[in-house]
Amino acid sequence: MGLNHERFYYIRSSSHYISNSSHYIRSILQNRSSFSRYLIKFSCGIKKIPRYSTYICPMRKITADYIFPIASKPMKNGVVILDNDGLILDVRPCLEMNIKDEVEYHEGIICPGFINAHCHLELSFFKGLLKEHTGLDVFIRDILALNRPELAVIEQSIADAEQEMLSNGIVAVGDISNGNTTYKQKEKQRLNYHTFIEVFAFDPAKSKDVFDNAMRLFAEYPEGLKKSITPHAPYSVSDELFRMITDFSMQNNAILSIHNQECEGENDLFKTKTGTIFERIKSWGNNMDNFHATGKNSIENYLEKMPHSSKTLLVHNTVTTPDDIHWAMAHHPQLYWCFCPNANLYIENKLPNYQAFLDAHTTCVVGTDSYASNWSLSILDELKTIAKHAPELPLELLLTWATKNGAEFLNFDTQLGTLEKGKRPGINLIYDLDMEHLKLTSETKVKRLI
Numbered sequence: 001m002g003l004n005h006e007r008f009y010y011i012r013s014s015s016h017y018i019s020n021s022s023h024y025i026r027s028i029l030q031n032r033s034s035f036s037r038y039l040i041k042f043s044c045g046i047k048k049i050p051r052y053s054t055y056i057c058p059m060r061k062i063t064a065d066y067i068f069p070i071a072s073k074p075m076k077n078g079v080v081i082l083d084n085d086g087l088i089l090d091v092r093p094c095l096e097m098n099i100k101d102e103v104e105y106h107e108g109i110i111c112p113g114f115i116n117a118h119c120h121l122e123l124s125f126f127k128g129l130l131k132e133h134t135g136l137d138v139f140i141r142d143i144l145a146l147n148r149p150e151l152a153v154i155e156q157s158i159a160d161a162e163q164e165m166l167s168n169g170i171v172a173v174g175d176i177s178n179g180n181t182t183y184k185q186k187e188k189q190r191l192n193y194h195t196f197i198e199v200f201a202f203d204p205a206k207s208k209d210v211f212d213n214a215m216r217l218f219a220e221y222p223e224g225l226k227k228s229i230t231p232h233a234p235y236s237v238s239d240e241l242f243r244m245i246t247d248f249s250m251q252n253n254a255i256l257s258i259h260n261q262e263c264e265g266e267n268d269l270f271k272t273k274t275g276t277i278f279e280r281i282k283s284w285g286n287n288m289d290n291f292h293a294t295g296k297n298s299i300e301n302y303l304e305k306m307p308h309s310s311k312t313l314l315v316h317n318t319v320t321t322p323d324d325i326h327w328a329m330a331h332h333p334q335l336y337w338c339f340c341p342n343a344n345l346y347i348e349n350k351l352p353n354y355q356a357f358l359d360a361h362t363t364c365v366v367g368t369d370s371y372a373s374n375w376s377l378s379i380l381d382e383l384k385t386i387a388k389h390a391p392e393l394p395l396e397l398l399l400t401w402a403t404k405n406g407a408e409f410l411n412f413d414t415q416l417g418t419l420e421k422g423k424r425p426g427i428n429l430i431y432d433l434d435m436e437h438l439k440l441t442s443e444t445k446v447k448r449l450i
C-alpha cells in the first residue's frame with residue numbers, strides 16, 4: 001500500500017468491536033501510548049471500515065491496590081490496560097486516567113501469570129496415595145512399587161491437574177515426562193509447556209537403551225512445542241548417560257533440568273558411599289563396586305558433566321549449603337535454582353536455606369513438583385510456604401521467582417513473566433493478604449483475571 005491510500009480513523013475505548021480488523025488494530029495499539037483515545041492510521045486494505053467514523057476499541061482496564069509489573073517497581077493504584085485477547089496495551093499510574101474511563105477495581109494486588117518451573121503432570125494420578133514424611137529413599141521405593149491405573153484414569157488425572165493449574169493462575173509449566181501420557185493434553189495448548197523428557201539408569205550398560213527410548217519420546221512429542229532430554233538426578237544417571245545427554249543438548253541448544261540435593265542421603269552417597277540413597281540403589285541389585293566416594297557433596301560430582309551452554313535448572317536444593325552454591329556458581333554460568341517447598345515438606349519435612357540463595361545472588365524459580373508429593377498444584381501455595389518460613393523475603397522477590405525468572409528459564413519471556421506492553425502474560429489477582437506489610441498469609445488466595 002502506498003501512502004496515497006492511507007486513511008485516518010478515530011477510536012475510542014469501550015466494549016464495541018471492529019470485527020475483522022482487531023488484529024491489525026492491536027498491532028498498532030502496541031506502539032501507541034495514548035490512554036483513552038487513539039488516532040490510528042489504516043491502510044485502505046481494511047475494506048469494511050467506513051472512513052472518518054468514531055469507533056470503539058475493545059479494552060479492559062484493571063486496577064488494584066498495587067500492581068506488580070515485575071519488570072518495574074510495584075505501583076500503588078496502577079492500571080493495566082489490555083485488549084480482549086489479554087494483550088497488554090499499557091501499564092501506568094491511575095492518576096493519568098480519564099475520570100470517565102471504565103475501570104475494574106480489585107482489592108489486593110495484580111501480578112503476571114505464574115510459571116510453574118517444575119512439575120510431573122504424568123504423576124497426577126498419585127494424588128493422595130503416597131505417605132508423607134517418609135524420606136526420599138522410601139518415597140522412590142513406594143512410587144516404583146505402586147500399580148499404575150488404566151490409561152483413561154491417568155489421562156483424566158492429567159486433565160484435572162492441568163485445569164487446577166489454570167485456575168490457580170499458572171500460565172506455563174516446565175514439565176518432566178518419562179512417557180507420553182501427557183502429550184495429548186499438552187497438544188491442546190491450554191497452557192504453555194516445556195517438556196523435559198527425563199532419563200535415568202545407574203547402570204552404564206543400560207545407557208544406550210534408555211537414551212534411545214528418550215529419543216523416540218522426543219520424536220513423538222507434538223510438533224512445535226518445546227522439549228529437551230534431561231537427566232533425572234545425580235544418583236540415577238551414569239557418566240555414559242550424562243555424556244549422551246550433554247552431546248544431544250549441545251547440538252540442540254537445549255535447556256536442562258536435574259533434581260539436586262533433595263536429601264542428605266544424596267550427599268552421603270557421593271561423600272562417603274553410605275546412607276539412605278546408597279542403600280536404596282544397592283537394593284535394586286546395582287553393582288556398586290565401580291562407584292567411589294569423593295568426599296565431596298553431590299553437586300561437585302556431577303555439575304561439570306553438564307554443558308555450560310545450557311541454561312540448567314537445579315530442582316529442590318533442600319540440603320544445598322552456602323559452599324555448594326558458591327562452588328556451583330563458579331563452575332556453571334547459567335544456573336536457575338528451583339524451590340518446591342511443599343514437596344520438600346511432603347517428602348523430607350525439611351526446607352532449603354532460602355537466605356543462603358539470596359545472599360549468593362542466585363536466580364531462583366518456583367515449582368509444584370507433582371501430585372505424588374504435593375497437596376495442590378498451586379504456585380501461590382508454594383510462595384505462602386516460603387513466606388511463612390522465611391518472612392524476611394519481600395513479596396516482590398517471591399513474585400519475581402514465580403513469574404519473570406521462570407519465564408526466562410523456559411524461554412517464554414517474550415510473552416510471559418512480566419506486565420509489559422506487547423506481552424500476553426495472564427493477569428493474576430492476589431487477595432486476602434496483609435496489605436499493610438505486603439505479606440502473604442495463610443488466608444491469601446489467587447484468582448485468574450485473564
Ligand SMILES: [Zn+2]
Binds near residue numbers: 120370
Ligand atoms: Zn520432581
